[in-house]
Amino acid sequence: MRPQILIIEPNLKIAQVIEMELTCEGYQVNVMQDGMEGLLETRRSNPNLLILGWELTGVSCLDICQRLRLTHSSLPILVLTRKDQVCDRIASLEAGADSCLTQPFNLGEFVATVRALLRRAQPNNSEVLEFKNLVLDRRTREVHHNSQQIELTAKEFDLLEYLMTHAKRVLSREQILQNVWGYDFLGDSNIIEVYIRYLRLKLEDHQTNRLIHTVRGVGYVLRS
Incomplete structure (x- = not known):
């Protein structure tokens, strides 16, 4: 692109x-x-x-x-x-x-x-992505947070990978939908909110600081 x-x-x-x-x-x-x-x-x-x-x-x-x-x-x-x-x-x-x-x-x-x-500004293309205490391995599709392995579904992993690849950059709902679900996705328009909530539940059980932030009227961003 x-x-x-x-x-x-x-x-x-x-x-x-x-x-x-x-x-x-x-x-x-x-x-x-x-x-x-x-x-x-x-x-x-x-x-x-x-x-x-x-x-x-x-x-x-x-x-x-x-x-x-x-x-x-x-x-x-x-x-x-x-x-x-x-x-x-x-x-x-x-x-x-x-x-x-x-x-x-x-x-x-x-x-x-x-x-x-x-x-x-090019995104990180390395096999292992790290952000704070969050580590994502593209080869094994494993995620660790605070040294503990986090079990993610395939789509949860894809969404987290996209957020980590563009860490600290605000991503619009359209960008996330196109890059994680694909241009031909015809499902529920609230699918992004649902999966963001899934990720937050799994990642934020281990600390009080939020990692995935909502930018009202724009989209989401991964930042500390």
């Missing part, structure tokens, strides 16, 4: 140049101009990378960064700041941006930065 990139940039000319360049690089690109609409779309579609222009309408670039980080989103964010404004770059990084580029920027450097951010 091609990485999805969302651009929120009020300057249509700049947005179109970026969109064309990234599309040629093989990425799936969506462009929005209004800050608030862009924030809502970010939460709805959960892209692989968010690119923010500086002078947004509706809600500021810094506010978007801060709101996303308040929900513990690990979404990579690239901010395009104004020329020679060091204070903009500092403010962006402190608000939660992962990287900044000053406009006008070199397209080669821009694409390289995009690749680096996406590479850094």
Whole structure:
């Protein structure tokens, strides 16, 4: 699946140049101009990378960064700041941006930065996944929590594996449904809630701190 990139940039000319360049690089690109609409779309579609222009309408670039980080989103964010404004770059990084580029920027450097951010955010593909005191072995399909083996059904295991692969990243119900149950799933629409509850009962009997959190209106995230 091609990485999805969302651009929120009020300057249509700049947005179109970026969109064309990234599309040629093989990425799936969506462009929005209004800050608030862009924030809502970010939460709805959960892209692989968010690119923010500086002078947004509706809600500021810094506010978007801060709101996303308040929900513990690990979404990579690239901010395009104004020329020679060091204070903009500092403010962006402190608000939660992962990287900044000053406009006008070199397209080669821009694409390289995009690749680096996406590479850094790639999920863990190792055979053994670990998160806090939770260990999942893909080869044996065994799960241990606080050194005790946890018996999971096949679908419970698949769901936990997906959450651990994207630990600390908020996953929408649509993403979970597509990646754990498949695109052609026609069963109960509440199936995700049911299996999240099963996992919580099995994992949280051993400690008071919740591991699987509900992000209201978005989905679920595995975090301490």
